[in-house]
Each structure stands twice: as structure tokens, then as C-alpha cells.
Amino acid sequence: MKNKVKFARLQAELTQQQLAEKTGVTRQTISLIEKGKxxxxxxxxxxxxYATGRSLDEIFWIPREGEE
Amino acid sequence: MIKKMQDERLKLRNLKHISMVFFIQTVGILAIIIYDGVTKGIDAALSSPVWFVFCISMVVLSLLNLSISIDTYENIMRRPGPYYRIVLLAVCIGLLFGLAGKFLPGGSISGGLIVGSVGFICFLAVFSYGYYLKKKRYDEHKE
Incomplete structure (x- = not known):
């Protein structure tokens, strides 16, 4: 699933490891989420x-194909 | 020190591994039972503790999967019937089992009583659990 986690993480000046620690998962999981895997x-x-200070909408919302 | 696993992705992966191990164990148990059946006869295979382990695992799996079956049950809108019907049905099944235990060749009154009681308890427990799940789903749907 496409998302803007990497963009939000970089904007919050966090490394993958720091975001992983804040969210209670491993760095590999953050990496896989960013890649959409x-x-x-x-x-x-x-x-x-919560960790990046963004809303669900900003990071995870994807418009349906054909809609903008 | 071993840390408690928090990562949801790893928990999911762990569950997949457990289901794979369960599959391998089940195949192994079946292989042992079949081997015992072929080499020592069917009676030896059925009196083996491995057979009981297999039966108990399958019963537990079926009971746990009952909630999945209820979730996919389409007629969730209909209120489940009264509970006494389930008790009556379990009594009938217990009686049938009891009569079979008494009148089949080699049967006795005590044998019939034991078989009947076990049949009654087993059916009542399973049907009650099914009834409880259906009622819970119906109440959730009503809310």
C-alpha cells in the first residue's frame, strides 16, 4: 500500500530506527511500510x-484511481 | 535477556510459523497412527495416546472455528430460538446414546448410563457454546 511515511518521517527529522523505537516495532517493519510491502x-x-505529528489523512490517504 | 515481541508484523509471521508447525505435527501424528494401524492392528492404533492427542486437538480446533462459522452465518438478523430446545435436543441425543450403550451387543446399564451422560454433556456443551455465540452476534447486531 502506497503511503507518505518516509516523507513524514524525514519532515519530523527522524531516522527509521528512531521512528521504530517510538512506535514499538522493528526498523525492518518501518522500512517495509515505507516501501509499501x-x-x-x-x-x-x-x-x-503520533510520532511524526501528522494526521492519518496526510500520511495514509490515497485517492481512488480516477479521483483527485 | 529475551525481550517480549511487540512488533505486529513479527507476531503475524510467528503465527504463520506456528500454523506450519501444527500442520507438520498433525501429519506426523497421522503417520504414527497409520503406521501403528498397519503394523499392530487398528485396536492398538486407536488405544495409542497419540490418537487421543489427535482427537483432542481436532475437537479444540473445531470448537475455536465455530466462532468463525457463526461470523459467516448469514441469518444473523434472526433471533436464536429458546435455549430449552437445545437442552431437550441434548437429552434426546443422550437418551439415544444411552439406549445404544445398553442394548447393543456387550452393553450394560452402567455402560448405557456412562455413554448417555457423555453424549448429553458433549452435545449440550457444544450446542450451548454455539447458542451463546449466535446470541452474542444477534445482540451486537441489534445495538
């Missing part, structure tokens, strides 16, 4: 939002 649960999405 792992779909996090809603709880983890919220943790990522």
Missing part, C-alpha cells in the same frame, strides 16, 4: 501519526 494495522498507523 507491509500493510500496518490501524493501531500502528496511529502510532506513526
Amino acid at each position: 507491509y500493510n500496518p494495522t490501524l493501531n500502528l498507523c496511529l502510532e506513526i501519526c
Whole structure:
């Protein structure tokens, strides 16, 4: 699933390791989420939002194809 | 020191590994039972403790999967019938089991009583659990 986790993390000046520690997961999980290879649960999405100071909408919202 | 695993992705992966190990164990248990059945006869295979382990695991798996079946049950809107029907059904099944235990060749009154009681308890427990799940789903749906 596409997302803007990497962008939000860089904006919050966090490394993958720091974000992983803040959200209670491993660095590999953050890396997989950024690459769109792992779909996090809603709880983890919220943790990522709290850690980066963004809303769910900003990081995870993807408009349906054909809609903008 | 071993740290408690917090990562949801690793927990999911761990569950997949456990299910794979369960599959291998089940195949192993079946292989042992079949081997015992072929070499020592069916009676020896069925009296083996491994057979009981297999039966208990399958019963537990079926009971746990009952909640999945109820979730996919389409008629969730309908209120489940009264509970006494389940008790009556379990009594009937217990009686049938008891009569079979008494009147089948080699049967006795005590054998019939034991078989009947076990049949009654087993059916009542399973049907009650199913009833409880259905009622819970119905109440959740009503809310």
C-alpha cells in the first residue's frame, strides 16, 4: 500500500530506527511500510501519526484511481 | 535477556510459523497412527495416546472455528430460538446414546448410563457454546 511515511518521517527529522523505537516495532517493519510491502494495522498507523505529528489523512490517504 | 515481541508484523509471521508447525505435527501424528494401524492392528492404533492427542486437538480446533462459522452465518438478523430446545435436543441425543450403550451387543446399564451422560454433556456443551455465540452476534447486531 502506497503511503507518505518516509516523507513524514524525514519532515519530523527522524531516522527509521528512531521512528521504530517510538512506535514499538522493528526498523525492518518501518522500512517495509515505507516501501509499501507491509500493510500496518490501524493501531500502528496511529502510532506513526503520533510520532511524526501528522494526521492519518496526510500520511495514509490515497485517492481512488480516477479521483483527485 | 529475551525481550517480549511487540512488533505486529513479527507476531503475524510467528503465527504463520506456528500454523506450519501444527500442520507438520498433525501429519506426523497421522503417520504414527497409520503406521501403528498397519503394523499392530487398528485396536492398538486407536488405544495409542497419540490418537487421543489427535482427537483432542481436532475437537479444540473445531470448537475455536465455530466462532468463525457463526461470523459467516448469514441469518444473523434472526433471533436464536429458546435455549430449552437445545437442552431437550441434548437429552434426546443422550437418551439415544444411552439406549445404544445398553442394548447393543456387550452393553450394560452402567455402560448405557456412562455413554448417555457423555453424549448429553458433549452435545449440550457444544450446542450451548454455539447458542451463546449466535446470541452474542444477534445482540451486537441489534445495538
